[in-house]
Structure formats: structure tokens, C-alpha cells
Amino acid sequence: MQIRLFYPYFLALIVLLPLVWYWVRYAPRRLSPVRQRLLIALRVVVLLLIIGGLVRLSLTQAYQRANVVFLLDVSLSVTAAMRQRALEFIRTVVQEKRPEDGIGLVVFGADATLEQSVSKDFTLQDIASEVEGSATHVARAIQAGMASFPPDGARRLALLSDGNENVGSAAEAALIARSLGAEIYPLPLGQDSGGQEVRVEKLVVPRQVQAGAPYQVEAMVMSTVETTASLELFRGGAFAGRQEVTLTPGKNRVQFLQQTSDEGVHLYEVVVNSPQDTLLENNRFRGFTDVLGPPKMLMLYDEPGPSTPLLEALQEQGLAVEARPWNTLPHALSGYLEYDALIFDNVPGFGISVSQMEVLEQYVRDMGGGLLMLGGEKSFGAGGYYRTPIEKLLPVDMDIPTKMSIPSLSLVMVIDKSDSMGGSINNTSSPRNLDERTTKLEVAKIAAFSAMKLLNPFDQAGLLAFNADWEWTVPMSEAGKREQIAGRLSALTHGGGTDLYKGMQEGLRVLKDVKAVKKHLIALSDGLTAHMDFEALMQEAIGSNITVTTVALGKDADRTLMDAIAHWGQGRSYYTDDPLFIPRIFTAETILVSRGLIEEIPFxxxxxxxxxxxxxxxxxxxPPLHGYVVTYGKPAAQLLLVTPKEDPLLAVQRYGLGRTAAFTADLGLRWGKDWARWERFPQFTAQ
Structure with missing residues (x-):
């Protein structure tokens, strides 16, 4: 570091400093001593700044020798005229450099060679080195240039290329060079004016693909003119596809759909042929892909068993499928590591805990797993997935927008409030670290209120609580009166015996007199009750256009009776031994009844x-399908197949690193029975 004064004679003005003191000290106006000192200091500073500006003080650093290595592209894509212009440019720089600067030259194509090492006395006549020109390996040129620098002096790389890199990664090599203190200056060679040239710039091939799975191979073709071209793709030397295209000036993308069951590394090569082309040497490009073994799928199903046609179709296509009951869904992320994707075949969501759903979401989002949910009477919104982590990752929403036409509904919930409902939820088979005061009845009240919130404001809803007797905790009223409903629910307490028949009889009596398109009753009980003539009671309900659903809670519940009541009442029967699943069951049932989630029509x-x-x-x-679960496509999803009402049938989307799909019909059990006999069914299911 050096200090330099351009006009040092102005330093003589420093002799004026005593005059500043004299000027202030003997001024006619008398100032206090403090003000005198402050005024003297300010004027001294101003005078020094003026002197500093006049002398033009500057700090200079000694010049550091610069070492410049030119990286010259001599591949076949660089014409002789372009190369000659580059050599003239280098000679011009050599003539104008400082005497202490060093110049070097690296020539490159498929490999790189040091043409001349860094020297102060650099001269250039022509290129003597022979380089393989079938490719452009910029990264190797940068590496060779870095190796040629002397230990002292600034490091600068000047890249002279047409930018048609097709081997290695120049970006990665440039980052390494910069971290070692080198500066890189790209100097494009450009194209010869008026030249007709077609070349392949890149072939994009997936690094890894699953055997039997379709994938895209994309060729990037650069053209200087509008022309026709034929692209041929080869895999392992064998013909794999041809595309006849019209190229426009600039970059053109041409895609080939590929699929193979042969495992191992495959070499792809694309070749372009065009009548308007100058250099044929840059008309091909290569890429590799690793074809992995068949993907392993975990298929979860509800009783009585998996969809046999679906399972057989997947296995016929070479996929490894493990079928298990849905209640074996892993609780930890490690349980998913061996699987590439999961299939939910009519799996009820109200039996899967939130923590399990969060683990599954992490598997898809962070580990790149796949999830396919199939339709069924216990799937999507009908299965209790509304507002759960699984709904979050799927490409469809479970609830129908309120703008859609929904018929009026009257809903009565008949809730057990006997002594057993006062038991803590921590005493159930699913251990919970919750407040000991949280009872099964409290959870049931939450479930009832959640269900009422899903109704349209003008729908009718009521809650009848029973033990040995019954009482209307929430008399039939509009569902929109939520504050009033919440207040009445909070006053509900447990106690007494269990008489389900009386409670249901009263609930049905009130429902008969209500005017609504749909009338539905949900009965919840956790214990045994007297066996009355429930079948006759249900026949009366059906005669009044009322359907009945039952929820059996806990191991003491009379599941046989509750199943029979639901069967007679043309509703659904639910069972859980975990009270925390009750809100999800009530939510699913309410959405199913109020929204008409299941469409059973041929389409x-x-x-x-x-x-x-x-x-x-x-x-x-x-062939036609015979039903589906109504859902609503998310904005980010791709709707591939739709129903005549434009509801989603097949939708897909990316979620983090993974992919999810929803097929709202089933595949081979009930609604897809005709598809199971379709000749394209195995291919469709595998893809």
C-alpha cells in the first residue's frame, strides 16, 4: 500500500492554522470559552479538509501480475472461421498486455491439452496440438487451465467456445475454480453468419427408472434455420424410436416415451438428420440411465380381502406387491423404506391415527414415495379423510364446495350418556397422554358439534342423549345456530344405565314429522342394551324415508346388534375402540349423507x-364404470380422467419429492367389475 500526493505544495496552507485561533480569540464579538474552543475546532477541521482535497491524497496498491489462460474450443462444432477469429483475438490481447503479465493457452474438445504454458513471452502462430473434436468438454478445459497457473499472480481463465457443452459439467468445474481464487470470463465465439447448422445440444435421460415404468427421454436440438429433421433414438445400439419434426431457429425440444423391463445400465444415443446442415459431427448425443428392478408396492385393503383382479393385474405386469390389512399400516418411517409406493384399496381413514398419517405424509414428501388412493364406500370423504394429513397430500379435496347443489337434510344424533361414557379416554386400548378429565362423552360431544358445523346453516339437526331414559340436549333446530348448540352440548353430563331402544324410538318419532329431502339418524353406544324389536323399528324408519347409521364404541359394545340395526336401517355400521376416532367417524358420515358423496350410475x-x-x-x-366417490380437484392437480359430471376420476400431482394419485372408482370389486375383464386393465393399473 502506497500513499501518493498529486499536489503536495498545497500543504503550505497548514501555516494558516494559527490564524484560525487568532481570528476566533480576538474577534470583536465576545464568546464564552467553551464556544471559542468549539468554533476553533470546527474551523480547523474545515481547513484541513480543504487542504486534503487540494493535495489529492490517494492510496495505491502495487500492481499484481496477471496470469491469463485462454481456453480455446476446437471441437467439430467450431468452424475454421470461428477458430481463426479466436486466434486473432488472442494475438490482439498478447500485443496489449503488460510486460509482466503471463499468457497461456489450452485447447479442448472431448479432452483438453496445454498448447502453451503461461509465459511473459507468449507468441502464437497456429495450433499444433491434436484434440479429439467429437465432443465439447468445458469442465476438462477448466481443470487443465487451473493446473497450468504459476504459484504467484492473479488467476484468470478466458473461455472461447460456442457453448455447445455435451460432456461433463462446466458449472461445477467453474465453482471449484472460483473457490481456488480464479476468475472466469466466458467469451462466446458465436456462429458464422448465414450458416445452416443443426446440432444436438443435449440428451436428457433420467438417472434411474423402474423396470416397466414409462419415462421420457428428451433431445435438445439447436437449429440456425427453419427446417425439417428426423431424429432417431437408439438404446444399447438397437432402434428405440423415431420423430419427424420441423425445427425452428433456436432451441427445439423433442421427446421420446420409453419403457423397458431389462434391468441394468442402458446407453441412449440420439441422431438428428436434416437436409439443411453443415457439420454432421455434432448431430449425435449420448446419455445413460439405470433401470432398477420392479418397484415394490404395499397394498392396504379393508376386509374381507384385497381386490383380486387389481392384485393379479399388478403382478402380471411384473410389479412386486405385498397385500396387507389396513390396520397394519406402519407407525414409523422405517416401516416404509422397502416400498416405492402405497395403494389404499377402500381403506377407512377413521381407523388411522393422525400420527400415522403424518408419518405417511413425510414418506411421500421427503422420501419420494408414492400414494394411490382408490375409491370405495370407505374411501376419500366417505372414509373419514376430510381435513387430515392424507387429504393434504392427495390431488383431490374430500368435501364438495357449497356452491354445488345439495338437498336439504335433517340429522338426529342419538348419543349414549350412561355411566360407562364417563370413562377416561386414557383407559382405552390406544394409550394417550391427555388430560385425565377428558371422557368418552366429552369426545362424543366434540364429534357431534363437528358434524353439525358441516351442515348447511338451514339444515335441521338435533342431539338426543340417552341412558335408561332420554332427553333432547339439542332440540331440532337450524344447524346454523352454532352458539346455541355449543352451549347446550356443554351442559350434557353422564350417568345412569343404557336403553338404546327408547332413545332411537324418540329420535325417529321427531324425524318423521320433519320436512326434508334426506332424513338420517346416527346412534352411538359403548355398552350392551336390552334386545328389543329393533328390526320392526327400522322398518318403520325406512317407511318414513329415514336411514340409520350406528357407531359401536369399545370392546363392551354389542357389535352384533349395532351391525344389524345399521343393516335394517339401510345405513352404515362403524366400530372403533379408540374414542378419539369418533369425531372423524361422525364427520365422514355427515359429509357422506349431506353431500351425497357416492354416485352409483354407469358412466x-x-x-x-x-x-x-x-x-x-x-x-x-x-368398458363403463358403475360408480365413484365424489371429490373436487385441487388447483395444483392434473385431472386426467373425469366423469360425465366433470368430477375427478383420475387425478395426479407432485407432493414434495413424491407423487400421489386418486382414482375415485374402485378397480375390480364393485364399480370396476367390467374393467377387470378389459384387456388393457393390467397395463392401465401398472402405469
């Missing part, structure tokens, strides 16, 4: 969006 699927999952599947030849 022909309609194609909404072209996608690789449907490649080779002629949906025009597909």
Missing part, C-alpha cells in the same frame, strides 16, 4: 388431459 370415463400414465391405453375401448 364412460372422459379424457381430460394427455399424460404418460395413459400412454398406449385406448380409453375409447374401455
Amino acid at each position: 364412460q370415463p372422459a379424457l381430460q388431459t394427455e399424460h404418460e400414465l395413459l400412454q398406449g391405453v385406448d380409453l375409447a375401448q374401455a
Whole structure:
């Protein structure tokens, strides 16, 4: 570091400093001593600043020798004229450099060679080195240039190339060079004016694919003119596809859909041929992919067993499928590591804990797993997935928007309030670290209020609590009166015996007189009750257009009777031994009844969006489906197949690193029975 004064004679003005003191000290105006000192200091500072500006003080650093290494592209994509312009540019720089600066030259193509080492006396006539020109390996040139620098002096790399890199990663090599103190200056060679050139810049091939799974291979083709071209793709030397395209000036993307069951590393090569081309040497590009073994799937099903046609179709396509009951869903992330994807085949969500759902969400989001949910009477919104972590990751919403036409509903909930409902939820088979005062009845009250919140404000709802007798805790009223409903629910307490018949009889009596398109009763009990003539009671209910659903809670519940009541009442029967699942059961049942979530009509699927999952599947030849669960597509999802009402049938989306799909019909059990006999069914399910 050096200090330099351009006009040092102005330093003579420093002799004026005593005059500043004299000027202030003997000024006619008398100042206090403090003000005199302050004024003297300020004027001295101003005078020094003026002197400093006049002398032009500057700090200079000694010049550091610069070492410049030119990286010259001599691959086949660089014409002789472009190369000659680059050499002239280098000679011009050599003539204008400082005497102490060093110049070096690296020439490169598929490999890199040091043409001349860094020297102060650099001269350049022509290129003597022979370099393989079939590729452009910029990264190797940067590495060779870094190795040629002397230990002292600034390091600078000047890259002279057309930028047609097709081997290695120049970006990674440049980051390493910068971390070692080198500066890189890219100097594009450009194109010869008026030249007709077509070349392959890149071939994008997935690093890894599953055997039998479809994938895309994309060629990036650069053209200087508008022309026709033929692209041929080869895998392992064998013909794998051809595309006849029209190229526009600039970059053009051409995609090939590929699929193979042969495991191992495969070499892909694309070749472009065009009538308007100058250099043929840059018309091909290579890439590799590793084809892994068949993906392993975990298929979870509800009783009585898995969908046999679906299981057989997947296995026929070479997929390894492990079928297990849904209640074996892993609780820890380690339980998913051996699987590539999960299939939910009519799995009820109200039997899966929130913690299990969160682990599954993490598996998809962070580990790149897949999830396919199939439709069924216990799936999607009908299965209790509304507002759960699983709904969050799927491409469809479980609730129907309120703008859709929904018929009026009257709902009565008949809730057991006997002594047994006063038991703590921590005493159940699912251990919980919760407040000991939280009882089964408290959870049931939460479930009832959650269900009422899902209703339209003008729907009718009521809650009847029973023990040995009954009482209307919430008399029939509009569901929109939530504050009033919440206040009445809070006053409900437990106690007494259990007489389900009386409670249901009273609830049905009130429902008969209500005017509504749909009338539904939900009965919850955790204990045994006297066996009265429930079948006759249910026949009366059906005669009054009332359906009945039952929820059996705990091991002491009379499951046989509750199942029979639901069967006679043309509703659904639920069972859980964990009270914390009650709100989800009530929510699912309310959505199912109030929204009409299940459509059971024959229909022909309609194609909404072209996608690789449907490649080779002629949906025009597909037989009809006979039902589906109504859902609503999310904004980020791709709707591939829809119903005649434009409800989602097949939807997919990315979620973090993974992918999820929803097929709202089933595949081969009830609604998809005709599809199970379709010749394209195995291919469709595997894809």
C-alpha cells in the first residue's frame, strides 16, 4: 500500500492554522470559552479538509501480475472461421498486455491439452496440438487451465467456445475454480453468419427408472434455420424410436416415451438428420440411465380381502406387491423404506391415527414415495379423510364446495350418556397422554358439534342423549345456530344405565314429522342394551324415508346388534375402540349423507388431459364404470380422467419429492367389475 500526493505544495496552507485561533480569540464579538474552543475546532477541521482535497491524497496498491489462460474450443462444432477469429483475438490481447503479465493457452474438445504454458513471452502462430473434436468438454478445459497457473499472480481463465457443452459439467468445474481464487470470463465465439447448422445440444435421460415404468427421454436440438429433421433414438445400439419434426431457429425440444423391463445400465444415443446442415459431427448425443428392478408396492385393503383382479393385474405386469390389512399400516418411517409406493384399496381413514398419517405424509414428501388412493364406500370423504394429513397430500379435496347443489337434510344424533361414557379416554386400548378429565362423552360431544358445523346453516339437526331414559340436549333446530348448540352440548353430563331402544324410538318419532329431502339418524353406544324389536323399528324408519347409521364404541359394545340395526336401517355400521376416532367417524358420515358423496350410475370415463400414465391405453375401448366417490380437484392437480359430471376420476400431482394419485372408482370389486375383464386393465393399473 502506497500513499501518493498529486499536489503536495498545497500543504503550505497548514501555516494558516494559527490564524484560525487568532481570528476566533480576538474577534470583536465576545464568546464564552467553551464556544471559542468549539468554533476553533470546527474551523480547523474545515481547513484541513480543504487542504486534503487540494493535495489529492490517494492510496495505491502495487500492481499484481496477471496470469491469463485462454481456453480455446476446437471441437467439430467450431468452424475454421470461428477458430481463426479466436486466434486473432488472442494475438490482439498478447500485443496489449503488460510486460509482466503471463499468457497461456489450452485447447479442448472431448479432452483438453496445454498448447502453451503461461509465459511473459507468449507468441502464437497456429495450433499444433491434436484434440479429439467429437465432443465439447468445458469442465476438462477448466481443470487443465487451473493446473497450468504459476504459484504467484492473479488467476484468470478466458473461455472461447460456442457453448455447445455435451460432456461433463462446466458449472461445477467453474465453482471449484472460483473457490481456488480464479476468475472466469466466458467469451462466446458465436456462429458464422448465414450458416445452416443443426446440432444436438443435449440428451436428457433420467438417472434411474423402474423396470416397466414409462419415462421420457428428451433431445435438445439447436437449429440456425427453419427446417425439417428426423431424429432417431437408439438404446444399447438397437432402434428405440423415431420423430419427424420441423425445427425452428433456436432451441427445439423433442421427446421420446420409453419403457423397458431389462434391468441394468442402458446407453441412449440420439441422431438428428436434416437436409439443411453443415457439420454432421455434432448431430449425435449420448446419455445413460439405470433401470432398477420392479418397484415394490404395499397394498392396504379393508376386509374381507384385497381386490383380486387389481392384485393379479399388478403382478402380471411384473410389479412386486405385498397385500396387507389396513390396520397394519406402519407407525414409523422405517416401516416404509422397502416400498416405492402405497395403494389404499377402500381403506377407512377413521381407523388411522393422525400420527400415522403424518408419518405417511413425510414418506411421500421427503422420501419420494408414492400414494394411490382408490375409491370405495370407505374411501376419500366417505372414509373419514376430510381435513387430515392424507387429504393434504392427495390431488383431490374430500368435501364438495357449497356452491354445488345439495338437498336439504335433517340429522338426529342419538348419543349414549350412561355411566360407562364417563370413562377416561386414557383407559382405552390406544394409550394417550391427555388430560385425565377428558371422557368418552366429552369426545362424543366434540364429534357431534363437528358434524353439525358441516351442515348447511338451514339444515335441521338435533342431539338426543340417552341412558335408561332420554332427553333432547339439542332440540331440532337450524344447524346454523352454532352458539346455541355449543352451549347446550356443554351442559350434557353422564350417568345412569343404557336403553338404546327408547332413545332411537324418540329420535325417529321427531324425524318423521320433519320436512326434508334426506332424513338420517346416527346412534352411538359403548355398552350392551336390552334386545328389543329393533328390526320392526327400522322398518318403520325406512317407511318414513329415514336411514340409520350406528357407531359401536369399545370392546363392551354389542357389535352384533349395532351391525344389524345399521343393516335394517339401510345405513352404515362403524366400530372403533379408540374414542378419539369418533369425531372423524361422525364427520365422514355427515359429509357422506349431506353431500351425497357416492354416485352409483354407469358412466364412460372422459379424457381430460394427455399424460404418460395413459400412454398406449385406448380409453375409447374401455368398458363403463358403475360408480365413484365424489371429490373436487385441487388447483395444483392434473385431472386426467373425469366423469360425465366433470368430477375427478383420475387425478395426479407432485407432493414434495413424491407423487400421489386418486382414482375415485374402485378397480375390480364393485364399480370396476367390467374393467377387470378389459384387456388393457393390467397395463392401465401398472402405469
